[in-house]
Amino acid sequence: MKMKTAFPDISIIGAGVAGLTTALELRIRGANVSIFERNGEIGGNASWQAAGMLAPWCEGESACHRMTAPGLTAIDWWNRALPGLVKRTGTLVVAMPRDADELNRFAARTSNFCQLAMTDIADLEPDLAGRFRSALYFRDEAHLDPRKSMLALYRKLSDMGVQFHFNHDNLYPPGFDLAVDCTGMGFADKNLRAVRGEILLLRTSEVALTRPVRLLHPRFPIYVVPREDHCYLVGATMIESDSTSAISARSAMELLNAAYALHPAFGEAEIVETAAALRPAWPDNLPRVSLSDKTIVINGLYRHGFLLGPEMAKQAATRIFEEF
Ligand SMILES: Cc1cc2nc3c(=O)[nH]c(=O)nc-3n(C[C@H](O)[C@H](O)[C@H](O)COP(=O)(O)OP(=O)(O)OC[C@H]3O[C@@H](n4cnc5c(N)ncnc54)[C@H](O)[C@@H]3O)c2cc1C
Numbered sequence: 490m491k492m493k494t495a496f497p498d499i500s501i502i503g504a505g506v507a508g509l510t511t512a513l514e515l516r517i518r519g520a521n522v523s524i525f526e527r528n529g530e531i532g533g534n535a536s537w538q539a540a541g542m543l544a545p546w547c548e549g550e551s552a553c554h555r556m557t558a559p560g561l562t563a564i565d566w567w568n569r570a571l572p573g574l575v576k577r578t579g580t581l582v583v584a585m586p587r588d589a590d591e592l593n594r595f596a597a598r599t600s601n602f603c604q605l606a607m608t609d610i611a612d613l614e615p616d617l618a619g620r621f622r623s624a625l626y627f628r629d630e631a632h633l634d635p636r637k638s639m640l641a642l643y644r645k646l647s648d649m650g651v652q653f654h655f656n657h658d659n660l661y662p663p664g665f666d667l668a669v670d671c672t673g674m675g676f677a678d679k680n681l682r683a684v685r686g687e688i689l690l691l692r693t694s695e696v697a698l699t700r701p702v703r704l705l706h707p708r709f710p711i712y713v714v715p716r717e718d719h720c721y722l723v724g725a726t727m728i729e730s731d732s733t734s735a736i737s738a739r740s741a742m743e744l745l746n747a748a749y750a751l752h753p754a755f756g757e758a759e760i761v762e763t764a765a766a767l768r769p770a771w772p773d774n775l776p777r778v779s780l781s782d783k784t785i786v787i788n789g790l791y792r793h794g795f796l797l798g799p800e801m802a803k804q805a806a807t808r809i810f811e812e813f
Contacts (some may be wrong), residue, residue: 496521497666500811504528504653505636505729507787508671509642510802513570515669516649518806522666524646525555527675530642532636534793535673538688538721538766539549540714541635543702543796544580546601552774552792558798564631565781566799571641578700579628579648581605581614583621585750591705592623602627616697616752632701634716635795646771661784667813669805670786673769674731681716681788683731683767687740688724695754696721704751711747713755720761729793736763753761768792778805785809 496519501508512522530535545560568575582602584592602625611618613626620762647653654662659763661668670676674683698721701714714722726740741763748755771777771789777799779786784810789799 492729499667500525500662501669501671502667504531505534505673507790509639511760511800511805512646512651514802514806517713518810523606523652525654525662527658529655531639532669535766535768536635538764539635539794540724541633541795543631546599547580550595550598560796563796563799567633571638574638575631575633577631579626580701582625582629582703588621591707595705596625614698624696632714636785647756664797668784674767677789678724680772682770685730685765686725686768687736687765690720690721690722691755691758692720692761693754693758694719695757696752704747709743709747711744713751731767736765776801
């Protein structure tokens with residue numbers, strides 16, 4: 490079926506990273522776009538709680554390598570869409586001396602890194618001087634602040650004429666040529682599962698890290714991602730659960746212990762925020778763009794909404810303009 494008009498009216502349901510990136514791709518191609526979001530404002534979803542790492546090589550440790558190429562494109566995509574918000578500082582991966590095997594295992598499963606000795610680590614992150622004997626440095630990786638990025642996308646899309654409708658729970662509003670469903674865990678499909686992630690936001694001026702640092706551990710690997718205002722996001726648990734309850738005491742303790750192991754000054758940090766969110770995942774943990782008659786579904790972004798969202802958005806926009 491061909492679209493009746495070169496400038497179709499498209500509704501996007503859900504204003505997470507999937508909905509916002511798709512809105513931009515569609516608007517750039519000339520579609521008239523309206524976004525319908527259940528919440529009263531931008532945020533309150535999985536995307537809001539994400540760490541914002543654009544780390545295709547590190548993620549290759551636990552995911553298939555199909556994400557490397559789209560992940561690379563994503564760094565450029567975010568940089569073009571929101572100039573100045575992407576930080577291309579790379580990722581540092583460390584392990585306590587007793588967990589040296591973890592570093593070897595991580596190295597064996599990933600690529601595009603260099604090995605650092607103690608002095609190199611001190612050059613890169615002076616606050617970690619003397620704390621770790623060796624590290625892996627993934628210099629081509631990047632990160633962004635998801636909250637700042639989503640708010641910036643919201644402003645950009647509004648300026649481009651995209652209409653936002655908040656507090657909207659009526660799934661597919663009538664009057665559009667096509668709907669794009671980007672509802673994350675709001676999408677009803679028995680194959681879609683939730684992987685709960687819990688995070689802490691700590692504030693301290695006693696530690697100065699300039700890039701995401703992953704601390705490997707056989708049972709509880711964590712990452713610490715710098716944010717503005719001396720804040721650090723510490724995350725994240727991976728729990729097969731759709732519970733939306735507050736972070737558990739066990740998870741908070743594990744995350745705090747790991748942050749303390751990375752740098753003892755985190756022990757004095759202020760806990761600014763704790764949060765839990767649900768990552769939407771298909772059984773193979775890969776995202777999908779699927780089509781039915783007048784609806785396109787983009788879902789299953791799992792751990793990689795910011796890394797793979799732009800690629801899914803481009804795929805969806807291409808299919809909309811070529812196949813409908
Ligand atoms: C702790 C944590 C850390 C993460 N870190 C990273 C990272 O470093 N890098 C990375 O790339 N990814 C990361 N992710 C993954 C990323 O956050 C998710 O893949 C992504 O947020 C999924 O985006 P989404 O738009 O599909 O879903 P969501 O962000 O959940 O958005 C879905 C939206 O749809 C709305 N909605 C649902 N139902 C309806 C309805 N009926 N009507 C209207 N609106 C509706 C919801 O309110 C919500 O706003 C992380 C996730 C978590 C939880």
